[in-house]
Amino acid sequence: MPAGPMDGAPAAERAHVTIRGLSKRFGNAVIYDKFDFDIPRGKLISVFGPNGCGKSTLINMIAGLIPINEGEILFDGKRLNEIKFGYVFQNYREALFPWLRAIDNIEYPLKVMKVPSAERQARSEKLIAHLGVKIDLKRYPYEMSGGQQQLVSIMRALIVEPEILFLDEPFSALDYEMTLFMREQLQRVFQETGTTTVLVSHDLEEAVYLADRILLLSRHPALVADFVHFDDARPRTDETLSGAEFIRVKAHCLEVFQREVRKG
Amino acid sequence: MKRLDQLLPIVGVIGLIVVWYVAVWCEVVDPVLLPSPTQTFWALWKGMTGGVLGFDFFMTVRRTIISTLIAAAIALPLGIFLGSSERLYRSVEFVIDFFRSTPASAMFPLFLVLFGVGDKTKISVAAFGAMLVILFNVAYGVMNARKTRLLAAKVMGASRLRVLTDVMLLESLPQTFIGLRNGVSLALVIIVVAEMFIGSTDGLGHRVFEAQQLFEMPDMYAAIFAAGALGYGLNLLFLLVERRFVHWSGK
Numbered sequence: 001m002p003a004g005p006m007d008g009a010p011a012a013e014r015a016h017v018t019i020r021g022l023s024k025r026f027g028n029a030v031i032y033d034k035f036d037f038d039i040p041r042g043k044l045i046s047v048f049g050p051n052g053c054g055k056s057t058l059i060n061m062i063a064g065l066i067p068i069n070e071g072e073i074l075f076d077g078k079r080l081n082e083i084k085f086g087y088v089f090q091n092y093r094e095a096l097f098p099w100l101r102a103i104d105n106i107e108y109p110l111k112v113m114k115v116p117s118a119e120r121q122a123r124s125e126k127l128i129a130h131l132g133v134k135i136d137l138k139r140y141p142y143e144m145s146g147g148q149q150q151l152v153s154i155m156r157a158l159i160v161e162p163e164i165l166f167l168d169e170p171f172s173a174l175d176y177e178m179t180l181f182m183r184e185q186l187q188r189v190f191q192e193t194g195t196t197t198v199l200v201s202h203d204l205e206e207a208v209y210l211a212d213r214i215l216l217l218s219r220h221p222a223l224v225a226d227f228v229h230f231d232d233a234r235p236r237t238d239e240t241l242s243g244a245e246f247i248r249v250k251a252h253c254l255e256v257f258q259r260e261v262r263k264g
Numbered sequence: 265m266k267r268l269d270q271l272l273p274i275v276g277v278i279g280l281i282v283v284w285y286v287a288v289w290c291e292v293v294d295p296v297l298l299p300s301p302t303q304t305f306w307a308l309w310k311g312m313t314g315g316v317l318g319f320d321f322f323m324t325v326r327r328t329i330i331s332t333l334i335a336a337a338i339a340l341p342l343g344i345f346l347g348s349s350e351r352l353y354r355s356v357e358f359v360i361d362f363f364r365s366t367p368a369s370a371m372f373p374l375f376l377v378l379f380g381v382g383d384k385t386k387i388s389v390a391a392f393g394a395m396l397v398i399l400f401n402v403a404y405g406v407m408n409a410r411k412t413r414l415l416a417a418k419v420m421g422a423s424r425l426r427v428l429t430d431v432m433l434l435e436s437l438p439q440t441f442i443g444l445r446n447g448v449s450l451a452l453v454i455i456v457v458a459e460m461f462i463g464s465t466d467g468l469g470h471r472v473f474e475a476q477q478l479f480e481m482p483d484m485y486a487a488i489f490a491a492g493a494l495g496y497g498l499n500l501l502f503l504l505v506e507r508r509f510v511h512w513s514g515k
Contacts, residue, residue: 063419064419065415065418065419087416087419089412089415089416091412094410094411094412094413095412095413095416096416097413097430097431097434098512098515099434099437099510099511099512108420108430109420109421112417112420112421112422112426113421140511140512142512142515156420160420
């Protein structure tokens with residue numbers, strides 16, 4: 001199988017994840033049919049597309065949450081069980097463990113990996129300092145606001161120092177104020193760690209604002225409708241949102257999106 | 265206002281006592297059948313502090329606790345085992361539901377044949393009834409564990425056993441406590457009934473029955489109140505334990 005550039009991705013970009021011949025069916029519905037794609041290393045990729053096109057399905061398949069029918073997904077040529085990755089669910093309320101304090105939730109993946117207690121503590125302290133988190137992590141998740149809980153979820157995903165981070169509409173259950181705050185948190189996480197990040201979003205503004213690359217999907221069976229670059233410098237701010245490049249990229253994405261919606 | 269609202273539950277108690285006094289005063293019922301609240305509570309006090317009622321109360325508590333412990337010891341591991349596979353539970357669900365719906369009192373003759381006249385029969389029938397109630401709650405608690413939470417553990421690389429001990433077990437705890445509360449209530453009902461009829465010489469059921477036979481009405485009412493307080497107290501005890509150990513329940 002050739003690992004060549006896909007739909008507008010420049011050849012110079014080194015692929016981190018290679019998806020080849022991916023097929024997925026739910027009953028009679030063909031969601032993916034021989035889908036090929038390369039996820040570039042160290043970039044933040046937003047996945048955007050019409051409702052039900054399989055945005056979440058894509059990252060769930062990559063992260064091994066749902067089985068695939070055919071195809072191969074490799075991470076630097078390695079399989080999923082050979083790499084460390086993080087996954088952040090949309091529903092933080094049901095993804096965190098309410099019987100554990102926030103800090104113990106964050107350290108839980110290390111516990112699964114049988115990391116000794118002292119080292120777990122050292123690593124969580126390092127992460128907290130690294131991200132500049134100031135909330136009280138001795139509390140239980142249900143004592144925290146939605147945004148704080150999602151921040152804990154993200155920290156739980158980051159504690160293993162993942163090679164790749166997946167986020168499935170992480171902010172869509174939050175109110176607008178908290179969403180804005182959490183975007184900044186995520187941007188900071190990305191800037192600090194440079195981890196390859198795949199973000200599924202249903203908000204185009206958010207998808208463009210946070211991303212280096214926007215993967216636009218067509219209706220299912222999903223194809224790459226476009227793979228758009230957005231190269232504004234980080235940290236991005238409110239001014240980014242009114243900048244010419246942002247407006248141009250967003251308008252272009254919207255045009256592609258509407259073209260795909262009309263096709264259905 | 266807030267502070268006064270906390271006193272609301274007392275309104276019903278005062279109301280009941282007032283109605284009772286009025287009924288006694290007006291002799292709505294034969295005074296022999298309905299003693300006054302004062303007489304009744306005096307009988308309760310005397311019985312509990314030095315009389316035979318205290319001993320009967322203790323015996324009923326003992327039997328109820330033993331039967332609930334036996335029920336829990338069987339139902340907890342079995343419920344977790346059955347609940348961990350939905351197909352497994354579905355295949356035994358009818359049997360569990362059938363015996364759960366069978367009045368436990370109908371099992372007395374059978375258990376009498378098996379265990380003879382004595383504590384063994386009382387405790388085993390109560391344990392049998394409570395066991396089924398706890399079993400079905402535990403199994404449902406395990407089966408209804410949030411899928412996202414199980415996935416989250418799986419994504420973090422937790423093994424099947426780890427998912428069971430770290431997630432499923434804790435997820436099932438709130439439902440397990442509902443089962444334990446219902447189980448202990450049912451066990452108490454069965455124990456008190458058993459104490460009335462099956463060659464008993466002690467226990468609250470025996471006390472109620474004997475007081476009625478001897479026409480000692482204040483003692484009979486006192487024993488009924490003692491049984492009520494016991495049922496309420498056991499329920500409250502489990503609620504407090506639940507709030508302490510399952511602090512996330514309902515949140």
